Amino acid sequence: MAAAAAALRHGARVTLLEAGYNLGGQYWRHLAHERRGAQEHRLHHGWSTFQRLRDEISGHPDCDVVFGASVWAIDRHDDAPPVVHVMVGAPDGTDREPRSYTPGRLILATGGQERTLPFPGWDLPGVFTAGAAQALAKGERVAVGRRVLVAGAGPFLLPVVSSLIRTGATVVGVAEASGRSRLTRGWLTRPWELASASSKAGELGGYLKDLVRHRVPYWTGQTVVAAHGTDRVHSVTLAALHPDWTRVEGSERVVEVDAVCVSHGFVPRTELAIAAGCQLDEQGFVTTDAGQQTSVPNVYSAGELTGIGGADLALAEGEVAGTTAAGGVPRPLLVGQRKALRNFATRLEAAHGIRPGWQTWPDPGTMLCRCEDVTVGELRDIAAKTRSRGLRSLKLTTRAGLGVCQGRTCGRNVEDLLGPNLLQAGRTSRRPIATPVRLGELAATLTPEREDPLP
Structure with missing residues (x-):
């Protein structure tokens, strides 16, 4: 939304492909307009x-917002502009409309997804990702349980x-995997650097107020x-x-719950x-220059693709x-703000990043x-x-x-468990078909009866 609004301000014609059916993406997930709440802002x-962004984009004569748009592939041939292939319609529908776009400029803002580390019983009904619990709370006003524990790592x-x-659940506690000393080093070293990201303090204060008011232990x-x-x-x-996240023997205790929400970043x-040919860094993030352009000319990236920063x-x-x-020039104030927030993201990783000791949690029978x-x-x-070190061969064996999920849930965990000598690390993120597509849908894009057969 921010990219689309900025491009419109600078005179561009914009097509915004939104996988959902409302503007706001995964962050401002909310009820549909006809079911919206009277105090939506509280959530x-x-x-x-x-x-503000919605009003800038909605109804703008130079902006076409396509809802229910699943980008299933991107083709790139030599120096030609990338071709973006889309299916428009309900993901589980049978009458989706195939479309293809060849934009002069392409901005990728596909975001991130939660990583959950496996432990015995994590596949039981009632164990949710924290993001799923929040999506149900924000988008459907549904609490995942009456007595809920939240666990993992990070301010999310x-x-x-x-x-x-706000959906009526009782939160029995929050378990943060990082210890106090690591949290202190991550957040309080050179505290003056946090002044430029002071908006985060107000956000944090609101969340802490909820913990205190409802007596939620942390x-x-x-x-x-x-x-x-x-x-x-x-x-x-x-x-x-x-500190390395290995378990302290003898410290175990049992807590009764009817739901647990887990997120490890x-x-x-x-x-x-990857399909567009963008270069990734050693951590698996898309590399960009000062203008957010990737290694591919005229292809840009923003958000969690370039680093987890909120x-x-x-x-x-x-x-x-x-x-x-x-074709515009970013405001110096905006560039400074981005620098400060990237510093915040670095602290986030230092304080809450996953430690290798988690690999001792699962037993051999853990799914x-x-x-x-x-x-x-x-x-x-x-x-x-x-004795294989190749990820491809190990996936096959x-x-x-x-x-079905093509390694989205388990991919990083599989790579970690196979060890540092693994060849082709990161290949669990390489999926030429990005979202499920029916064979009939593919065939429909190639039928000679179409006036505009798609590649």
Whole structure:
């Protein structure tokens, strides 16, 4: 939205492909207009910013917003502009409309998705990602349970707690995996650098107020290491963690819940960027220049694709990308703001980034790849017996990452568990077909009866 609005301000004609059916994406996820609440702003941070961007984009004569647009592939041939292939319609529908676009400038803002580390029982009904719980709370006003524990790492846990509280759930506690000493080093070293990101302080204060008002305990250096139940979760085991996230033996305690929300940070959705030929850095993020242009001419990127930094950084990068893509020059104040927010993102990783000790949490029977029913023990056993270091061959022999989700849920975990000597690391993000497409839909794009057959 920020990129589209900025490009429009600088005279560009814009097509905005939105996978959902409302503007706002994953962050400002809200009820449809006909079902909106009277106090919608209470569930969203920065609601006034959303309204401003929505008003700039909606109805603009030079902006075409396409809802229900699933970009399933990007073709790139030599130096020709990339071709963006889209299916428009309900993802589970059978009558989606195929479209293709060849834009003069392409801005990728596909965001990120949560990463959840596996532990025994994480596949039980009632164990949710924190993002799923927040989506149900914001988008449907549904609480995932009556007695809920939130666990994982990162400040994203706090807005999830606020969303759960506002839908009537009782949050029994928040378990942050990073310990106090690491949190202190990450956030309080050179505190003057945080002054330029002071807006974050007000946001944090609001979330902490919810914790205090509703007496929600916040435990540091602890996490969920097991979930228990048969047809659904009824309790979890919490354990204290060493700085490397290995479990402190003897620290385990059981907490009764009927739902648990888990999030261990985010990974970028880079399928389309990879298909467009964009270069990635060692951490798997898209590299960009000062104007947010990628290694591919006329292809730009903004948001979580370039580094996990939150909504404010995404807004700043989006405005820079939209401005430069339309031939403008970003405001110096905006460039300074982006720099400050990137510093904030660096602190975020230092304080909450995943530590390698998590690999000791799963036992051999812990489900790793849910789509193909591959356990942690099976992955390690096959890797040891085949002595293979190639990710492709290990995917074929174990089937981990070959299911419906194509490794989106388990891919990074599979790579970590296979070790640092793995060849082709990062290939679980390489998906030429980015979203599910029916064979009939593909065939329809090639039928000779079409007046405009698609590539």
